Amino acid sequence: MSNQILHIESLTRSFETPAERLVILDSLDLTVNRGSKTVIVGESGCGKSTLLNIIGGLESPTSGKVIAGDYLVNQLDEKELAQYRGSFVGLVFQFHYLLKDFTALENVMLPAFMRGMKKREALDRARMLLTDVKLEHRLDHYPAQMSGGERQRAAVARALINEPALVLADEPTGNLDPANARVVMDILFSVVSDYNNTLIMVTHDQNAAAMTDTCYNLKNGKLVEQ
Ligand SMILES: Nc1ncnc2c1ncn2[C@@H]1O[C@H](COP(=O)(O)OP(=O)(O)O)[C@@H](O)[C@H]1O
Numbered sequence: 001m002s003n004q005i006l007h008i009e010s011l012t013r014s015f016e017t018p019a020e021r022l023v024i025l026d027s028l029d030l031t032v033n034r035g036s037k038t039v040i041v042g043e044s045g046c047g048k049s050t051l052l053n054i055i056g057g058l059e060s061p062t063s064g065k066v067i068a069g070d071y072l073v074n075q076l077d078e079k080e081l082a083q084y085r086g087s088f089v090g091l092v093f094q095f096h097y098l099l100k101d102f103t104a105l106e107n108v109m110l111p112a113f114m115r116g117m118k119k120r121e122a123l124d125r126a127r128m129l130l131t132d133v134k135l136e137h138r139l140d141h142y143p144a145q146m147s148g149g150e151r152q153r154a155a156v157a158r159a160l161i162n163e164p165a166l167v168l169a170d171e172p173t174g175n176l177d178p179a180n181a182r183v184v185m186d187i188l189f190s191v192v193s194d195y196n197n198t199l200i201m202v203t204h205d206q207n208a209a210a211m212t213d214t215c216y217n218l219k220n221g222k223l224v225e226q
């Protein structure tokens with residue numbers, strides 16, 4: 001197996017607006033090794049979410065190549081994309097997107113159950129992951145009954161339920177106060193290490209940038225190593 005989990009070549013993403021052609025990502029290259037942790041920083045509006053969404057198969061590039069594991073992400077049809085998103089990547093966003101009518105345990109087990117895992121097994125795995133993110137005392141709580149930090153920790157557990165090779169986190173602590181941000185960041189790094197996932201994270205959090213092997217600044221559509 002190659003040591004590379006992600007290879008991006010000449011990735012361009014532009015938007016046609018009535019006034020001009022906005023080039024957000026400009027012939028960007030990136031290679032990420034299996035098991036590594038990559039942090040991407042950059043000014044608001046520079047294209048961080050666009051880049052992460054393209055890697056996660058949520059948006060299409062204008063041109064360029066995105067290879068993740070055995071997937072040629074930029075060439076997948078809808079069905080293959082669904083498979084890729086459901087099994088290869090795990091996503092954590094700034095907003096938790098937990099379903100309000102489901103408990104923490106149900107929210108975390110759902111993606112596994114929906115992919116065909118037996119309910120018992122999905123529940124066991126969800127319980128284990130919620131314990132990993134230190135929410136073993138919040139299994140039956142609904143999102144409204146949890147703090148912001150707890151909700152993000154549940155979102156981290158949910159992102160890991162289908163054993164994704166690649167975890168993509170887009171400002172996962174962006175809505176939290178510094179103390180809670182620190183807790184969520186520490187937990188995210190530690191579970192990703194425990195399960196040998198690869199992490200690519202966009203953040204404004206300077207602590208996180210210091211916690212990783214590789215940090216890039218996204219600037220003028222390209223990644224500059226820091
Ligand atoms: N559909 C669109 N049409 C035109 N511009 C867009 C569209 N979607 C995003 N953009 C622009 O792309 C830029 C990058 O957005 P984004 O990736 O969300 O930045 P970041 O996550 O770094 O804050 C922004 O300037 C945004 O306005």
Ligand SMILES: [Mg+2]
Nearest residue numbers: 048049050170
């Ligand atoms: Mg963003």
